[in-house]
Structures are given as C-alpha cells and as structure tokens.
Amino acid sequence: MDYHLSWDGQSSILKMDIFYNDHGNDSTVFVFGNPQAGGQPRIFDILGNLKSENGEAIEIIKSQRKIVVQHRNSGVKTLHAEIDGKLVPDQQRAKVNEAFRTTVAPGFFYTMGYQLFMYLRDTSYNQIGIKWDHWPKGMPYLISTNPEAKPDELQVISYEGSARNEIMIHMSSNMMITKRKLDGIQHYLVTSKSDTSSGVPDKLKDFMVTFMPSMRAFWNDRKAPFFILSAIPLLSEVPTTMTGMALPNGMSVRYRGPLEKDKLRIVAHEVSHNWIGVNLKIAQNGMENNWFNEGFNDYIAIYNLVKTGLYSKADFVNYMNYENLTPHYSSSVGEVPGDSIETNFFKSVLYERLPYHRGFIYAFYLDNQLRLASGGKKTIREFLQALNANRNSDGATVLTKADFVRVIRPFLPGKDISAEINRYLAGGQYLDFRKIKLIQGFSIQYEQQVPLLTLSDQVNLQQVFR
Template sequence: MIRSLFFLLFLIPLYAFSQHQINYKVFYDKNLEQNGLKIQVDYTQKKSSDTIAFYYANDNWDEKELFKSLILQEKDNPGIRFDIKPEDNKIRVHHKESRKISFIYYIKQDFKDLNYRIFNRPKVKDQFFHVMGKNLFMVPTSFTKMPDDQEFEFSIEWIGFPQDFKIHNTFASQIKKQNIKTVLWEGFYNSLFVGGDYRIYDFKIHEKPVYFAIRDEWNNGFSDDFLCTNLKKAVQSQRDFWKDYDKEYFTVIMSPTVSQKDSLFKGYSSTGSAIKNAFMIQGTNNPFNSKSSYLYLLHHELMHEWIGNTIQNKHEELNYWFSEGFTDYYTYKNRLRIKDISFDEWLKLFNEEVIRSHWKNPQRKIPNYTIKDDFWKSRNTEKVPYRRGAVFAFWLDNQIMIKSGYKKSLDDFMQELLNRCKEKKLKLTDELFLDLAQKYLDKDISYFFQKHILSGEDIDLINEKWINGFQFKITDEIPQLQVDKNASLKYPL
C-alpha cells in the first residue's frame, strides 16, 4: 500500500509538469541583428509520440506574415524535420519518438529600417530587442485549446547576456531566470519582452513597485525626469481613484519607432497599448514630440488597467463604447481632478477633442454592430466608440449627480462596477451596465441606451438636463459645452 501510494504521488507532479509547463533558453549573440535571438524550447508531453504541433502567430496586432521573422534550421536540430504552415499558425515537428521534445529556432527582424508605421513586428538589433510575447515564444498547440483561465508555467533562462544588456519585460525586471505562472492569451501572449540599451527606473506606490523602461535620447523636452515624474503622478492618482493597490508588479515600456533630429515626417505619431502588468508606448522621436499628446496617451492607457483589463468586455468591439469611451472620459476628468490641466483647459479639450471631433466625424451615426466589423478598417469608425462613449459617460455622470443631489457621481458607479466584476468574476455586458445604471438613477435607461449607443443617434445635448452651471449651445452647427462661472459648479464631484 505504501509503495503504491508513493508511485501515485510520483506520477501526479510528473503529469502536471508534462501538461502545463514549458521551458525556454534565450541566448545572447553579439551579432543579434544578423543572426537573431536564438531560443531553445524544451517540453515534455503526456504520451510518447514522434510528432507534435507548435503554435506561432502569423498575424498579430495588425502585423501580417510574421513567420518571416521565424527561422528554423536543420543544422541546429539534427534528426528533426519541420512542416511549416503559416496559414494555420502552426509548425509540425517530426522527431524521434519520445515524450520529450527539444529544438532551436530564431526570431529575427524581417525589415531593414525602423519605420513609424511599424509597431508590433519583432525588432531585433545589436543594441536592443523589442518583441511581443506571442511572437517570441511558441507553445504546443494543445496549450491553445485549453480553457482561457487555465494557468501554465513558463520557465525562461536568459543565457550569456552582458551585465549592461538589460533584460526587462511585463513579468519582471533584470531577472535572468524567470518562472512565470499565468494564463496564455491574456497573460503570456499579451506581453512584451525587451532588452538592451534600455534605462530602467523604478518607484513604489503603497510599497508596490512600478518600473519605467526607456531607450534612446528623446527630443523636445522629453527628458527622463519629465516622463518619470508624470508617470508617477498618473499611476498614483488612478490607483487612489480606484482604491486599488493590489498590483504586485507594473511597468511602462517606452520605445521609439524611429529617431531623427530632423524629420521629413512633419509630425508626432505615437500609440499606446495596455498589456499584461504593463502598457507600452511607441512613437516617433523627432523635434515634433508633443508633451500634450504624451500626457493624454499616458492617462488613457493607464486607465485601461481597470476599464478594459479588470472590467473586461464580454463582447470586445461591441463594448468599445464602454472600454474606450469611458476610458477617454476619465482621461480628461482624472487630469482635471489632479490639476494636470486647468478647468479652462479641460473645457477646451472636451469641446474640441470629444464633442467637435465626434460631430465632424462622417461615421458618427453608424450603428454599434458595424463597429465590430469595421473598427480595424477605418480610422473614422475606430474613433466612433471613443467619442460616443465619452459623451454618454458625461451624460450619465451629470444624471447621477442630479439624482443624488450631488452626493454621488459616475465615480461611485464605476467603483461599484469594478468591485462587482472582481468579486463575482463578471465581464462587462450591456445588461450588467444597465442594471447598475437603474440602481443609481432609479429608472430604466434601456431605451435611451438603445437609441444613442446601439443605434447611434446623437444625444440631444441642447435639451438634456445638466448639473447647475453646465449648458450646451450651438456653435458652427456643433453643440458646445458652456459654463456659467457665476454658478456654484460642482465638477468634478
């Protein structure tokens, strides 16, 4: 009996290892640009076989044909044959029958020069690398068929990298042997791995570390101090707002798409993306760097840590009116709250960047269901849920303040929504949102929601009720928010 029990206890951890653990070794090469990042993957299957399929994303975040970045060589893998199928995001690995499989592949930059239009293709140069997790580490296709909440163990060892070659990612900073336990799609594959000549700064909020990684020398006042100071201010204010200090690790990674002291591209192009434990900023680095655009991007993307990541959409693009629109609204409101902008600046930004931009968009009245199909195809369509949702958020904020006699605001609604989603493991749906709205307004707003959010009809801003001191007037055929400075204005509440 004791011998049988011992044998059973031995098998359980072995089974767990073979099912849900995978190991990687990443090797340094002084000629990274020429040779690429060399990666050895080791995996133990549940059963012995002579073939196993691995997943590698050929399309990822609007980048196509990413198999061009993947190199598999027979000279590195004697006795192994690869059947590469980019159209299926798959590599079939034929090997000597065994439970264990080990092979080597390379990730290499597949374009010559950095470009302000290229954000998410693997970048591998001698002095740095910048690769999304989904395109750095391949996994057995069996991992992709597990439930979304299934956790895996990913072991990564960074071998031979010089001391001054920083290793930093959305799971740890400067750790050469990493053990990462997370889900696949929203965790390991929703990540960024960088290394090289990055400068890494850190600070703490409620004893929890926040890291800032940046490379290159930035123009037009984008000093490390300016960037770090405003990052800390934004993170502190947002965690205070949500009363949420649970994040054990968080990082912001800022990288140039292309750097030029003089530029034929007469403008500033940047993008930000919320990812696991982090958000990344990429943008042109030239004399046209815009501080105001950076601050907007900073506050917008950090807010996604809660609106979009913690409060997750059930139906993705169909709920972008919330995840993008309410994030946009709080981007402006939070900046006003912490005096990052004055009230006059807030009023101008809200009128110009939200209301006027929305009214001048020829696609503004499209129904919500078309956003799902066209969001990634049209810039005008992409902007509809941002602005439509922000105007709706402003309307709801005013209605809650009026109904509660200025005792509550949309802030209370959002904090309760966050707690509901966290405690009950819920995702954002129209029904969940409307149920909570009815609690705060003591009435059903389903018809209003159907008319203005789902069908796309403009909210009649002129004739709606607003808090004391707010009203709308038509200017150049576009409604604009006006403020009575003699009124006792209670905004932001």
C-alpha cells in the same frame, strides 16, 4: 510550454527553443503573429530557421501563418525558431512595423507577448515559461511579470489570451530604471538614455508622482505588487508620435518627439487601463463593447488629468469638442452598429476611433446624469467603484452588459440603461443633447448638427472632478 530565448546583443536575430508536450497527438499546430495588429499581412516573413528535434517533419502553411509538426512518437518536443527583428527602411511602414513587431537591433531588444508567443490549437496548455539561455551579460533588463527578475530566472504566466499577449520584455544598453514608492507600492519608471532632447524622462517622473496617487484614490485601490511606467523611444526616424499598451500592473509606450498634451493623454490612458480594460472589462465577441473598455477608460483618464491639474479646463473642453464630439457627429460611420467595428478597425481610422468616441461621450453624459440624480453626491466614480466591487465579489474576470445595468440601476432608478446601451452604444444612434440636461454651468449647443460643450466662467472643473 517553455520559451528559451537567446540573443548575442548585436545581431537582429532572436533565437527561440520552444519546449512543449504533444499530449499524444499525431501533430502540433503553431500559429505565429497577428496580421490585424498594425495591418501586417506579411508578419510571418520575420520568422525563420524552423527546426524540430529528431528530424520530425515540419509543414509550413505561410498563407495561414501555420507551422505543423508531425510527431513520430509521444513526449516532450522542441521547436527551434528565429525572429529577425531588424528595422525596415520603408518610412511608410517604419512606425507600424516597429510598434507591432519584435524589435532587435545592436544593444536593443523589445517585444510584447502577442508579438512573440505562438498560438496553439491544443487547449491542454495553461501556462507559458520564459527564460533566457544566452544574452549580453550586464545589459539592463526588465520583464513586466517581475521587474526585479534576472534574464535566467524562469517567469511563468497564464496561457490565457490576454495574459499571453500583455507582457513586455525589454533589454537595452541605454535603459534607465528609476524606482519610487507611492502609496506603499514600488513604481518603476523605464526610460532611455538615448533620449537627450525631448524631456520625456524627466516629465514622466513628475507625471508618475502626481497622476498615480490620483488614479489609486479614484478607485480606492492601493494594492498592487508593483507598477511599471515604460516609455521607450522608437528607433526609427519618424515624425512625432506615440503608441502604447497596458500591462497587468503597468503600461508601455513607444514614442518620438516631446511629451505634448496628446502624448500625456496617451500615457494617462494606458495607465488607466490597469482598471478599465485589464481588471475591469465587459466581455465581447469582437470589439462591440469597446465603448466601455476604451471609451470609458479614456474619459476616466481625462477626468484624472483634470483632477491633478495636468489638463486645464480649456484642455478638457477642447478634447471634448474637437477630439470627440466634432469627429464623432460628423463621421461618415458614426452611426454604424457596434458589431461592425472589428471587421473594419485596422482598415479605417474612422472605425478605429469609433468606440473611443462613443464611450467617452456616453461616459460624460452618464456622469452628468449620476450627479443630477443624486444632487451632486454621486458621480461616475462611485458607480465604477461599485462595478469593480461587484467583479471582485463575484470573482469574475470579465463583466457582462447585464452586470453593468444591474449595478447602475440603484444609482439611476427608473432609467432604462439597457435600452440606452442598445440604442446608442450597440446600435449607433447619436445622443441628442438638445433633449439632455447637464449639471449647472455645463451647456451644449449645436453648430451645423454638431454638439459643442461650453463651461461657464464659474465652473471650477478641477473641483467638479475632485
């Protein structure tokens, strides 16, 4: 299946010609948009001017976001569609709509794969091609599959879900691309000339040089074709914010305002996803294992922020206490089962944060147990490297909870990690830190049923996370 894209550089309309094969079927069913992403039940409304070649009949089932093309004969077909990517004036929806929809404005185009590509029930497709037929010549351009590619160079990606979703395409008259080789890998920092006051572009240059080598050293991984760090301001006038997504060999965030501590954490979190969440993840039916894919990832991001000095000892304690322990142990949904998260994820911020909190707190606990069991010789780093090596040796794209348990068993002999996962991460029971030993200098005391971490003055946290 090939997507041929066209845009004049000024309007809010993206034109698409989708070439596909009916594979002998009487009809082809396309499904557009993900209403769960950002809570957008009206996502189908941005799609219009649907046409099929040779007058083949099209049935639009709006309530199901379906386009059904009835075929007259077999062969290669073309479906024409247009996306209206204009900004919305509703300030309550402005951030969400721009973050979770294709954005098309004068001199500006930005989309992620899940916002652009249609889903087909036909399982015969295994690749998607992307190519521009018409575009504003000379306008800076970047596609995350190949940062050096020109708009009219065909890019081919897997049709598999995550590959189809995790792709970024950006074209803008204000785009700036800064190149820097780190550990022999070409890095692309993508920012915007439109941001003249926040200091984000310059601060991200320093972040890239400091944080990226730390992450690669943590994983002992210095192999990648390239890496993209993209930070593009939101066009909508909204309060300071940031939202992001990981990409294979990169990440992208949209933001407003300066790069304060929490935005720095978001950038680090999305960078860290290139290991946990993209290349190393635990299979799940919904979101029941996001304790690992999101929560463990967040812990490793903070771990490396401390290691590089970008987060202080006080920053770590504050993040642990007031962004994880306090909201989790005082949450009205803190003990719900993991398999209830997906249904409520976009309905409640409490459910949205639940897998992050559970995973972060358990990763902190596990890191401490690994250090204690080995006399300080092994940490969560060695375990995760072993887990990643297990994935590489098996050639698996995703792991199972059984893989997690099997790999950690030699690190913590005699400890029933499977039971802990079922009790604390799947079942929702709180870890009782009154019964848990931590490494020297770390202590947790309860205040009104909420555990809070303190570190002694002697603890050099940057050295602990070396």
